[in-house]
Amino acid sequence: MSIFESRGATRRFGGLVAVDSVSFAVEQGEIFGLIGPNGAGKTTMFNLITALTPPTSGQLLFQGQNIVGKQPHQIAAMGIARTFQNIRLFGNLSALENVKVAQHTHTHANVFAGILGTPGAREEARRVEAKARELLRLVGLGESADEKAKNFSYGDQRRLEIARALALEPKLLLLDEPGAGMNPNEKGILSDLIRQIRDQFNLTIILIEHHVPLVMGLCDRIAVLNFGQLIALGKPAEVQSDPAVIDAYLGD
Amino acid sequence: AQEATETPTIEPPTPFDCKEGVELKGEPIKIGIAVAQTSNVALLGQEQVIGAQIAGEFFNNCGGINGRPIQLVFQDTAGDEAGAINAFQTVIADGVVGIVGPTLSQQAFASDPIANDAGVPVMAPSNTARGIPQIGRYISRISAPVAIVAPNAVAAALDLNPDIKNVAVFYAQNDAFASSETVTFQETVNKLGLNLATVQTFQTTDTDFSAQISNALALDPQLVIISGLAADGGNLVKQLREFGYEGLIVGGNGLNTANIFPVCQALCDGIIIAQAYSYANESPINQTFREIYKEAQGKEPPQFSAQAFAAVQVFVEALIALDNEVGLDTLELAELRTRLNDTLLNMTYDTPLGPVGFVSEGEADGEIIQGQFYVAQIQMNEDGQTGSFVFIR
Amino acid sequence: MSQTTPALELKNLSVAYGAIRALNDLNLTVDKGEIVTLIGANGAGKSTTLRAISRIVNPSQGQILIDGQDVTRQPPDAIVRMGIAHVPEGRRVLARQTVEDNLFLGAYVRNDNKAAIQGDIHKQYERFPRLRERRTQLAGTLSGGEQQMLAIARALMSRPRILLLDEPSLGLAPLIVREIFSIIRELNREGVTILLVEQNAQLALQTASRGYVLEAGDCTISGPASELARDERVRKAYLG
């Protein structure tokens, strides 16, 4: 069974079909690329998966279960985490707190336990803290854990978004242009990081990215969207040589 | 139909004896004036301040308390309950022998228990809600609950137009003063066998009354009775007239102020007002008061000023009596306050309001017994801006 | 270097955000008709430099000269009226206005007639046909790349003499990136002076005549673009 499957997912905005009966499946442990020209519907696809926008029609299956109709926080609790193309950090919270928040579904202390500081709650708080620091170190932000998120430079905010998403302990991680705003060298480091977290946390990753070398080097398979439609799907080499893809996206 | 006008009787008071030219000396005796000087209640409080100020100067000119000056300690209660309590506590700590205030009944329910527990006599200048004197032994009021005034005004209206059948009653539902008064008005209407066609409510902060007016005029009333305050009452009258109502209007005690003139202007003309005070009262003390007031303010004194004056007067006269009896110097402050309270309850006074006394025993001790009530009719001058209350009853 | 006054000159410019020093003592010149690029790692202070020129952050020290005139104390709108347009980092389109209104507002400082402005809008639509399709859509609902196109088109609407571009290729598909860079060259040919911040250092150095490298707020290397592209340190750090 595929970990994730889209069956004819469609999303309309008025007359515009942003995602047009798109079907594909992602296997456990894959790094799956989603590429296509600007406005092709990639981000919208992520929004459908994370329930930020409901699909007009079609089915989305996560671990065999249809997740259409669930609330965003329920999706998160099921193990799907994401980063945002237009960065959405909790700007006034420190990096550390940003990461702590995302551990919400894996912690259980209720209001009163938290307030009374029961041993369980205290133990939990320690765990949360330790894990948050570890994740920040992992993405290279260990030094600035107490800095407010909004004061980070653009590239660092992207790394923080990844750390935050990882804190959710997802099974499926959706990365929306994680390398935007990084230079080629940094993108290389990022690419290693993505591979590392896939192995370390046993993740499946869907990646949107416009930087072709990164996508081609990193992804196991790639799906290409154009005007909301899936125009190609396959191994990087296959996709890269597909004339439709070259025409619509890569250019020559 | 006239039975409602009966009043409990009191001994006729001796007129206040002014000893001009006495040189004042000694530690002044402090009387607290805790009324609203700020907030939207200040419109009323401002008049009380003026009345009290006139009283302070007047009685000191008349020899104070057998040669000792009185000193009025003003504290702003602002418009809320906490403000009233704060003001009361400040003046009590300042060593006043008694307090005049606060402006609103609702505030009184908050602050009066403080004074009562501290054993400080309070003379309420404008608290007409039921239950005020019952707060405690030390709480009295100089403001008559309109139970007695109201029927007079309705009777006066019937005199002017014997054909009145339908009566529409309006009152400000967020004002303790108005909502106490309206009960009396409504009872009177029923007692007189008139038809209480509708009761419409509004808020003192309202400025538009067209909905209520249309509701009422649809029932064809020949008399409209309004319990409210100056601005809202004035506007209600104005709009009633603009909507073509031509019948009689009886205004409650809250409309008994020249402050309504700028609001309803020429349309104020003819309102019959139930008064606890009339500047037409011919007693010498009132005429003196009226003169001083007119000198300073250029208009006839309103009821709130007169009541504040009278409240101070009660304290002064009672203090003089107490001094004559035991000598104020011999009394500790606490004892002085207690004795003052006992003394003032058992005296009668010739005030600008007319002869005044108090119930001195039982639950309702401190309730005013007022000898005279008035009914006046507003007469506006040509300019439509100024006018006068013409005494009719 | 030419003897005429530079179009843009920064003298000892420093910027701090509270306690954080984002830029130290930067000296930079851009001559008329030049393309100059600014490269550096995340957080190096590139965007800060552009923000300081546009006067939306206050320098703690130093001077900003445009055509030799000190504008360090001018308000941002005065800078725009001097012919400077800024494509800010993260696009910052006016999300609740339509695409077309965004373009209109781009021409806010222009006093010429409606027709001229309308004509320029059409020119932008020709450059970015995607924007024409979306002309009545609220800018906030555009895709990331579409917003980036709008931000660039909007800046061009003021017909700037000097263009500040902060990562114009951000989030754009490869085809469009190429398109953007050819537009940059074209504008430059038409005489527009350009200061370009770009993560794709390779492309930037190909396009620019000179470059500056920022590291943690300090300018460490500067020189002709071709030299920088060959510089070992630059290659290692930024060209991957």
Place this chain on the structure above:
Amino acid sequence: MTTNLFFQQVANGLAIGSVYAIFALGYTLIFSILGIINFAHGAVFTLGAYFTFTLTGTAFGFNGLLAQQKLPFSLWFPLALLGGALLAGLISVIIERLAFRPLRRRGADSLLTLVSSLGLAVAIVNIIQFLVGAEAYSYPSSALNDILTPFLFLFPDGKVPLALRVPLTEPPIIVRMVQVVIFATSIFILIALTYLINGTKVGKAMRAVAEDATTSSLLGISTDRLIQFTFFLSGFVGGIAGVLVGMSVGITGPYFGIAFGLKGLAVIVLGGLGSIPGAVLGGLVIGLGEALVPAEYIGYKDAVAFAVLFIVLLIRPQGLLGRVFIQKV
């Protein structure tokens, strides 16, 4: 309710509503550009009324510092109205300088601006009381006639009646003349402001500033000047509103305008924040709602207005004419 009463109440509702609307227009204008509530608007409205009173050359009462003072000249009422409105606009600009701009510069929370405008409102109201006392004031009784000078030919014997009788039903529906003026003025202001905001470059710039002042300045918009202009306009409109309402109900003391604050807020929220037509529609809806409360439940009138507001918000969280904007992620 008889049909006659019903129609009368509809007329009343529109009349009350137009008072709310005219108050709310200036209020919502500031929201539409700054995205914040200016609590001092009520005070500006009040000041407009007092300024005009002063300019008519009438003396103040006996309370307050300016007791019995008056100007050495007196203006014809329509001029006094204009002067009062201009002064109110000026005060509004000063308010912006004192309570809004410094905070904007410091990047303060927009709620803080709300509170500091509230502080100014408290100060202004008390300054008024300090200067001219808490009593009511009124305009010369000729005021209505004067401002309708160009329309006098419409009325028999050239004199404006206090009320219009509209013989739609029997007995006729009665509408107070002042209310007709207020209604007409609000519609006029509505049209003018709508044109300004939707039809002009300045309007587009205002909307841009409302959304993102920094980006707007990158486009060459002088945000400070634009905001100042908006405040002036809001104060001017508010001043006119204050005078007209003052003509209708008298200037009932320093709290005159503040009393409209809460209803005004309800009105602009009901209509949709920042929407100019929304302010008028919201005013009329609340006015109608209040007027149509059955006579025996009149005590609940105020609750009805707010219940309407509550229910509408549950159905349309953005208000009647407010635009929803869902930020794309």
Place this chain on the structure above:
Amino acid sequence: MDFFSTYGFLIVSMLFQAMLGLSLYIPLMTGQLSLASPGFYALGGYIAAILSTTVFLPEGGGKWESGTFPIIYVLIETVLAGLASALLALLIGFPSLRLRGIYLALATIAFVEIVRVLSLNLEITGKAIGIFGVPQPFINKFDYVVLALPLLIASAWFVYRLERSRVGRAFTALREDELAAAAMGVNPTTNKVLAFVLGAVLAGMVGAISAHFLNTWNARQGTFDVSILVLAYVIIGGSRTFLGPILGGLLLTALPEVLRAIAGIQGLPLFLSQFLLDGRLIIYGLLIVVAPLFYPQGLITPDLFKRRAVKTKEAGA
């Protein structure tokens, strides 16, 4: 002691107002500008006033002597007021929490207004006059401190801990970015309703004690004006740490009385002391305008502590 008899009432009022500030602050932690606190405060007050004047009567009827009303009854009323507020908050919380910003603020003000109009119309709430003669557990107003101070400390401690707990973090995340918070697994609805209810419970409890404290309760308590005033506590004090609303409540309540006291100082020029009295609210208003200029994030900000912490660390090193 003289000081306490003069200022005892003020001191306890300050504590109550600080708690009202907290009650508004709790929903604000989740980013909801709810001004409903005064409505629950009014409700709590009525519950206490009605119970103590009609149910908790002394044996053999009659009135309680001043100072003899058993404190246990006050506590029972307080708990009941908290419960009733919680129920009502649940009822109105769910539908209204779809609203945001000023829209939510207005919906909650609508609730406050409806409570006020109801209490002006109902027999049981005493209409305009309200309920008076609320019996006193203490003779001195200052003695209320034994109820107010523990409640303030408990609620402050509660919020302090809350801010640092898992749930508090979820609240703050919602305030910063609701959508991102949801994507990180935080349930917006339950957390927002929870915050709304917690704030309501606190306001209701404060109302219950206040009814005794003020001797009377009427429709003038807990109105729109109070909503705005309490908002001012939070904003002036600082809206990002629980200490902000507490400080704001204490200061803004004390301010007019402090000005009054200053005016009373001997030896001031007459015009000045007169202005301090008559113009007290002018000064009050202007101070509210000026304070934010110096403290644009409120008087207390979380950074204040951080910076100090960093400094001490440096000093130690």
